[in-house]
Amino acid sequence: MVLKAGEAVSTSKKQIRQETLLKELEKNPFLTDEQLANTLEVSIQTIRLDRLAKGIPELRERTKHMAIDAQEKLKAIASEDIFGQLIDLELGHSGISMMQVTQDMVLQKTGVARGHYMFAQANSLALAVIDAPAALTGVANVKYKVPIYSGANLVARAEVIRQQNDKYIVWVKIRNNNKEVFRAKFLIVSLPEERTGQK
Amino acid sequence: MVLKAGEAVSTSKKQIRQETLLKELEKNPFLTDEQLANTLEVSIQTIRLDRLAKGIPELRERTKHMAIDAQEKLKAIASEDIFGQLIDLELGHSGISMMQVTQDMVLQKTGVARGHYMFAQANSLALAVIDAPAALTGVANVKYKVPIYSGANLVARAEVIRQQNDKYIVWVKIRNNNKEVFRAKFLIVSLPEERTGQK
DNA sequence: CCGCTTTTAGTACCAAGTCTTAATATCTGT
DNA sequence: ACAGATATTAAGACTTGGTACTAAAAGCGG
Numbered sequence: 001m002v003l004k005a006g007e008a009v010s011t012s013k014k015q016i017r018q019e020t021l022l023k024e025l026e027k028n029p030f031l032t033d034e035q036l037a038n039t040l041e042v043s044i045q046t047i048r049l050d051r052l053a054k055g056i057p058e059l060r061e062r063t064k065h066m067a068i069d070a071q072e073k074l075k076a077i078a079s080e081d082i083f084g085q086l087i088d089l090e091l092g093h094s095g096i097s098m099m100q101v102t103q104d105m106v107l108q109k110t111g112v113a114r115g116h117y118m119f120a121q122a123n124s125l126a127l128a129v130i131d132a133p134a135a136l137t138g139v140a141n142v143k144y145k146v147p148i149y150s151g152a153n154l155v156a157r158a159e160v161i162r163q164q165n166d167k168y169i170v171w172v173k174i175r176n177n178n179k180e181v182f183r184a185k186f187l188i189v190s191l192p193e194e195r196t197g198q199k
Numbered sequence: 200m201v202l203k204a205g206e207a208v209s210t211s212k213k214q215i216r217q218e219t220l221l222k223e224l225e226k227n228p229f230l231t232d233e234q235l236a237n238t239l240e241v242s243i244q245t246i247r248l249d250r251l252a253k254g255i256p257e258l259r260e261r262t263k264h265m266a267i268d269a270q271e272k273l274k275a276i277a278s279e280d281i282f283g284q285l286i287d288l289e290l291g292h293s294g295i296s297m298m299q300v301t302q303d304m305v306l307q308k309t310g311v312a313r314g315h316y317m318f319a320q321a322n323s324l325a326l327a328v329i330d331a332p333a334a335l336t337g338v339a340n341v342k343y344k345v346p347i348y349s350g351a352n353l354v355a356r357a358e359v360i361r362q363q364n365d366k367y368i369v370w371v372k373i374r375n376n377n378k379e380v381f382r383a384k385f386l387i388v389s390l391p392e393e394r395t396g397q398k
Numbered sequence: 399c400c401g402c403t404t405t406t407a408g409t410a411c412c413a414a415g416t417c418t419t420a421a422t423a424t425c426t427g428t
Numbered sequence: 429a430c431a432g433a434t435a436t437t438a439a440g441a442c443t444t445g446g447t448a449c450t451a452a453a454a455g456c457g458g
Contacts, residue, residue, distance in 0.1 A: 012435095013435085014434095014435070014436095030263070032413085032414065032415090033414075033415075034413095034414080042436075042437090043436065043437050043438080044437090045436070045437055045438070046435085046436055046437075048415085048416085049435085049436080058414070058415055058416085059414065059415080060259060060262075060414070060415075060444090060445095063259075063262050063263050063266050064229070064262050064266075066266035066269075066270065067229075067262050067263075067265035067266035067269060070265075070266060070269030070270050070272075070273055071265065071269050073269075073273060074269055074272060074273065077276065083315075107333075109332070109333050110333045110335075110390065112333075112335060114319070114322075114323070115318075115322050115335075115336040115339070116282075116315050116318050116319035116322055116323075119314075119315050119318045119319075119322075119339075120313075120315035120318075120319075123313075123314050123315055123318075124313075124315075133308070134306075134308050134309045136309075136311060136314075136343065136346055137314040137341075137343050138342065138343055139340075139341065139342045139343070140314070140318075140339070140340070140341040140342075140343075141338075141339070141340050141341070142336075142338065142339040142340070142341065143337065143338045143339075144335065144336050144337055144338070144339075147335055191309065211404095212404085213403090213404070213405095231444085231445065231446085232445075232446075233444095233445080241405075241406090242405065242406050242407080243406090243407095244405070244406055244407070244408095245404080245405055245406075247446085247447085248404085248405080251447095257445070257446055257447080258444095258445065258446075259413090259414095259444095259445070259446075
């Protein structure tokens, strides 16, 4: 074929099939070569060649990677005691953290980041700044100035404004591109005695 | 077996091994029977009998279930536009939601639930109550009255206190066992025009 | 030492592959 | 229409990580 319509746009039977294969596996990654061969109406061998060409691992490998990846993601979410990376910390004085806003932090409807992420970043930074083994938030006054969208790189700066005994007042300001988008004032109470109790 | 000393405390070699097996798999669920046989220093067959006795599926099944479970959990987390279940909703007036505090919501150090979970429950409920296609939080005043531990069943009740044009004042109180543990006042701005922009 | 449980061993078989070689189909240009 | 290239199918040997089953050997308790 020199320039037949079909070829020119690179849609040979093979390529279409391989694309379909990818989509099929995206819908359901737990398909065996045999099942794929049936739905795509080709032989198993063809499926295997296609997998090879596209670098798609076999069912078991796919399953294993899914298990590991998802597990790690869950762990990452669960272990986020501090939301965002701690960039700088002067215990008892100030601290800076950074958080990337990703697609899964925004509301479907509006594309705006859910407020509690900024709250979490600010609050956890405020708690980290306090020079105490453990601390609890008592009161928070929060102001959202600008809506945040996916892709924003939020930089939070916390400052301890006042301390009286076990009570701290901490201000946190979050900026995106050097523009203040959020600010919060926290009243935090430190817990000097080990309070490891559960329920 | 009547009541032999060893048996009574149920620490036969076999039982100890089976417990070890479980722990080993908890640490690393991707171990083959062969690897397990090596570390426990018994034959593969013994491992298989133990798995059978304890109802532990084979490596591939374990892997598959992990993949599926974790995937679903991630999906659940991602799709949680509202934190907690919405129990009752009178659009524009009030709403009630419930949220179970689980182990992974609490800080390791203190066992106390991280503040942003309550904030998220309250905030998302407040947003849900607003009778508008989309809304944003502007200001929040938050008070944590009692620390929450794992297992708590939090009931949030939101009430729209005042509305002026596109601005709403919503109060949210969270109770655990009928005891108020948290309260928040939100100033929320509704977005009448479709603001589906990104970035 | 007998009888019982426990542990090993060995065999056949399966699923879902890999890897290799070889035979067909199917195009495609001339 | 036919040679040559490309794509598809087929077939066989081998691999992993098992299940299922049978049988032998080891331990141990009284």
